Amino acid sequence: MGKFLRNWVIVLIVWLVISYAWTSLIFANQYMVNLSKIARYSGGEQVPLMSWLILAHAIVALAYVFFLPKAKGNYVMNGVLLGWATFGFFGILNYAILADWTISLKLMDVALGTIGGAIVGWLTERLS
Numbered sequence: 001m002g003k004f005l006r007n008w009v010i011v012l013i014v015w016l017v018i019s020y021a022w023t024s025l026i027f028a029n030q031y032m033v034n035l036s037k038i039a040r041y042s043g044g045e046q047v048p049l050m051s052w053l054i055l056a057h058a059i060v061a062l063a064y065v066f067f068l069p070k071a072k073g074n075y076v077m078n079g080v081l082l083g084w085a086t087f088g089f090f091g092i093l094n095y096a097i098l099a100d101w102t103i104s105l106k107l108m109d110v111a112l113g114t115i116g117g118a119i120v121g122w123l124t125e126r127l128s
Contacts, residue, residue, distance in 0.1 A: 018120070
C-alpha cells in the first residue's frame with residue numbers, strides 16, 4: 001500500500017503541474033479568452049475552486065496508478081487512452097452541454113489528455 005500511495009501522490013503532483021503549465025502558461029491567453037464568459041472570478045481574476053480542481057486531478061491520478069500497472073506494458077499508449085477518456089471526455093461533454101464551451105477549448109483539453117497522458121503513462125511505467 002505504501003508504494004501505491006507514494007505513486008498516487010507523485011502522479012497527482014505531476015498531473016497538477018502539467019495542467020497548470022498547459023492552462024496557465026502554454027495556452028494561458030486561449031483559456032482566458034475562451035473561459036471569460038463562464039469562469040469563476042474574484043477581484044477581476046479567474047479563480048477556480050481549488051479543492052474541486054485538486055479532487056478531479058486526484059481521481060484521474062488514481063485511475064493511472066490503479067489501472068496502468070494492470071495493463072502489463074505499453075504504458076505510454078495506455079496513458080494516452082486514459083488521457084482521452086478523462087480529459088477528452090471532459091472537453092467533449094462540456095462542449096455538448098455548455099453553450100459557451102468552444103471548439104478550441106474542446107481541442108485543447110483533448111490535446112492535454114493526449115500529451116499529459118503520454119507523460120504520465122511513461123512516469124507510471126517508471127514508478128511500477
